[in-house]
Amino acid sequence: MTMRVLPALLLAVALVAGGCSNDDYVAPRPPGTSDVADPVTAAATVAAVQDAIAAGDGDAAGALGADADASTLLAALVANAGALRLGDVTLRYVTETGRTSGSDGWDGQVALTWRVEGFDAASARTEVPFSFADGGATIAAVGAGQGRLPLWLGGPLDVRRAGQVLVAAAEPAQARRYLPAARRALEQVRAVVGGDTGLVVEVPADSAGLHRALGVEPGRYDTIAAITAPVDGVAVEGSPIHVFLDRPVYDGLDPVAAQVVMTHEAVHAVTAAPLAQRAPMWLVEGFADYVALRDVDLPTSRTAGQIARQVRADGLPDALPATSDFDPAASHLGAVYEAAWLVCVTLADHRGEGALVDLYRQVLEGDDFAAALRAGFGWSERDLTSAWRDRLADVADVGR
Missing domain, CATH: 3.10.450.50 (Nuclear Transport Factor 2; Chain: A,)
Structure with a gap:
């Protein structure tokens, strides 16, 4: 089972878990029998x-x-x-x-x-x-x-619907608080990727409830704002994928940041990104931020401030972000996600948003990234890396 965690402010989590097939159910062998059980x-x-x-x-x-x-x-x-x-x-x-x-x-x-x-x-x-x-x-x-x-098994839920958006909250009268952001998120995602997939947002009462809903050890996601995951942790085709909010963190965000988080998560959910096995992590996360930040009037100093500082301190990176760079324990995690976003911005600037969307869809569906990049953009990965480094140099105001 692999888990992918995003920073709390502008990013989200995609949790991918391997498991048995839809047709096979293997019960664990009981550790022992007792005279009590009937x-x-x-x-x-x-x-x-x-x-x-x-x-x-x-x-x-x-x-x-x-x-x-x-x-x-x-x-x-x-x-x-x-x-x-x-x-x-x-x-x-x-x-x-x-x-x-x-x-x-x-x-x-x-x-x-x-x-x-x-x-x-x-x-x-x-x-x-x-x-x-x-x-x-x-x-x-x-x-x-x-x-x-x-x-839904943990206690009474407050459930609210609006069109193709559903919010379920574990605290009374709380679902309506998150419904507007969820509706806006779905609108923003559809404006870029189209489709008619709905969006389900689950809001546990606290971080402990979030960890129980995801079946992970306590404390793992205490500092993140939201997670997008297969509901049962099984990453197979058709698995239900919902957005889960970590209320203590999400509620602490300002309205703009909260909407960016919700939209980022909606991209993952609507496009079934947690089920993708071959897509580069930078494309999955960078594209989600591309959609989430597309209509937000924020200066680059905020959307790319961490990567700009890192470039000024350490120089330009030699390669696109690797999957290992997205480990939640890695240093400079925020800068990694900003860098991934800038890769997608670079692609969109080169051939347009439609070409970026096509690349994202093709790779999520299993196409080879290098081949799709060449066909859609006329670039090799080396060409993309060079153009992205130029973008980073401009953002950080440093020379090549």
Whole structure:
């Protein structure tokens, strides 16, 4: 699994994860069996939850809770599924995990599928731990411990729609705050790349919720503003791709920067960039910033200030940004993304925006970059590098 992190101000994250195919589901071998676990009863309880979601019956789901908190959560899952208009919702008991609670409680893995109707072309798939009680007849908790916990399973959601934009927030009355930026982002993306793909933005309550939704260790993305990722972490064709906001960071941005982040993320989501395996990272991230900054009246001192300072200090780079340069632990990360943006600006200046869009689409679809560059721009990678270095020299006000 590879993860790609962007700076918080003008950039975003594309998280790419390898996984099994859509048709193959491999359950992990249980670490052991216990006298407490009753998989038959648990499977029936899980099936009853699925039936309640399909029927939109929150009371029926709530009746399966082991206590008041669990009942409230299960009823909320039904409400969330309705508000999101989820389709293909299935829940299937898979196995116990080996963790028990008292004489009649244990944790088991439950396989789920779901998709947001009208937005997701295919269903997401993942496993979530369920805590069972009363011999498996009731559910005490969902998602206990670590691992991926889809936002709609974590508690009540506030869901807002506007045309082909959907925002789901884990905090009450918060979705409307992010809806205008998401709508504007989709408009900006379509103005450049066209298409009719919609946009889903998920807003966990805090950074911890973000990490649970993505299934990554706590703290990994504490300093980023947003992430674009396959909902279930599986990077295969058709995987649902949503934008996830990190509220503490995103909410701290000024309005212009926040819109740039949202639009950058929308580029990734609408073009399914997290699924691209062969595209150079500088093209994926540079193009997203090209679209996000296209209609923004910001001076170059802000949009390319970090790379300009780096060039003045260290001289012009010899090559286009490498994939390794985008490692979140790398130094001068902001300068790397600014440099990638300037590569795309250089391309657009040479043959026009349409040629840049065509190059981006072709390479994302798997075409060889060098061949596409030669066909669309009449340049080799060496030619592009030379022109980009000229651009950097102008921005930094240094000589070649």
